[in-house]
Amino acid sequence: MLTFEEKIKIIETFPELTRKEVSLGRLNFQYEDSVYDKKNVVYHLHPNGNGFVYAGLLEEYDSDEKGLVNIRNFSEEELRSIIDASITSLSADDSDQEMYLEEWINDNDQVLVLLKEGDEWNVYADTDLDGTFNSYPEAADYLEKEGFKRE
Numbered sequence: 001m002l003t004f005e006e007k008i009k010i011i012e013t014f015p016e017l018t019r020k021e022v023s024l025g026r027l028n029f030q031y032e033d034s035v036y037d038k039k040n041v042v043y044h045l046h047p048n049g050n051g052f053v054y055a056g057l058l059e060e061y062d063s064d065e066k067g068l069v070n071i072r073n074f075s076e077e078e079l080r081s082i083i084d085a086s087i088t089s090l091s092a093d094d095s096d097q098e099m100y101l102e103e104w105i106n107d108n109d110q111v112l113v114l115l116k117e118g119d120e121w122n123v124y125a126d127t128d129l130d131g132t133f134n135s136y137p138e139a140a141d142y143l144e145k146e147g148f149k150r151e
Contacts, residue, residue, distance in 0.1 A: 001073050004047045010079050011042055016087060026051075034090040037135045041086045043068060053082045056137055057089035065144070067137060104148035112148055114139055 002010070008027070011017060017029040022044065029042035038054060045051035049072055056067020061082065063069050071079055100116035113124045114136075121139040123130040133139040140150075 001049055002076060002079065004045070004049050006076075007045060007049065007051065007071070007079065010076055011045070011083065013080075014041075014083055014087065017041055017083075031087055031090050036090055036137070038067070038090060038137060041083060041090070042071075053079075054086050054090075055082060056140070058082075058085050059150070060085070065141075067140075103151040104143045105151050106147045106149070110148075111151070112143060112146075114143065 011029050012019070014029075016031055016033065018032055020028040020030055022028055025047045027042070027045045028040050029045070030039040031041045032039060036057075038056070041054055043052040043054060051071050052068035053071050054067050055061035055063045055069045061069045069082060071082065074082070102114040104112045104114060110125075112130060115122050115124060116136075119134075121133040121136055123133070123139060123143065131139070131142060133142065
């Protein structure tokens, strides 16, 4: 397991992240150029080595309901990889955003489509608009509360 100091040194190699001190000696590292409301890439890095990285837009990581992945036992390579992927996901250019589409399904095999259109995230049931949200995390939270899971 990497120490707190080792994790900080690795995180600080990403010049696009800004260090922010929070309570109890913990640190956040923010990506100020995020195209989403979400700015924290590294969240509550604690002197005991515990901490989280935002991966809510990444399918390859098993994140919690807030989109966070615990990095307590990550190796240097794993830590660099998830931070890089997190920054990339938060900085998608407009062409990527326009074409973003996801299908969500519930236990009754009903399918809703989450589609990025301009600055909004829209949820469709077939061709009917079911909801409009300001960010991906808001839309995903809505879908999860309605009993849907990413397909």
